Amino acid sequence: MNEEWRDVIGHVGQYEVSNFGRVRSIPRTRNTADGRLVRYVGKMLVLQSDTKGYRQVSLLRKTRRVHVLVLEAFSGPRPIGMVARHLNGDVNDNSIGNLAWGTPSENMYDTVRHGSHVYARRTCCPRCGNAFDEANTYVTTTGARKCRQCTRSALREYKRQQRAASPKKAPKTHCINGHEFTPENTFTRSRPRGGRGCRKCQSEANARRYQRRKATLS
Template sequence: MNEVWKNIPHYENWYQISNMGRVKSLTRKHRFGYSKKIKILQPFPNHKGYLRVDLRKDGQRDCRQIHRLVLEAFVSLCPERMECRHLDGNPQNNRLDNLMWGTRSENQQDRIVHGTSNNGLTYN
């Protein structure tokens, strides 16, 4: 799969995300005259293992989950009452072909199938 980059909604001309789940900041001029060059951001996991990045714009910091950014840029903004599904059960696989919007029920069924449900039961 070739890597394709798209603007992150609400962060156009600031950040882009790829169909492979990588985030980069774009070249831009700062008020003091120096330029900030393109840079691939280093993601960090939350307590459940989902990867996040800090986006900054106009002095504000926004910590965003990468899987949502991929779907929002390549598919659509999150439909009402939907959440992101990782089709292979790996919360760090943020490739577009592994993600889709789904209901909470569908996401819970995925967790049962993948053995990652936190209901105290183990599935093999």
């Protein structure tokens, strides 16, 4: 690919940016306020890196990021709500083939795919320290990784708090038919139903079944 130069948007006739991500000034003259003629020699500008590693350049005492200049010159103005994306994850590669406008969500997924996202680089859970391996990790619908052990511990703690906050029910003193649960009138049901049973209710139910059977046989 041959290097192509285009005017920097907002600095036409002053600066140019190439499709390789280089920036240069254009030879030009300018009349000063006192009537003097100043000549500017064109030169290649020195690029610096900001705190995030993006290459930037100073244009008329105003700092601009190089990848934004390349996109504006070769892909058009920034669409509303869009950000500049580095498709291969290398912030120093400002060639037009590596750049594209995209949504903030697409840009965030790029960092996850490239392994440069702060959470994607984690190899263990920050809470319990267990490794993010296949057995201890599950992925949510939003693509986030979660620790299974921490999730289970949080669920157990939540249930414990719910039990502690809910008032305990007082044990029943009478059955649904009004018979008192005395030691003589109470028996324990066999599993799986379990629980206490009323002997009087059981006797009355047996008597009704006996009467129905007697009436059927007669």
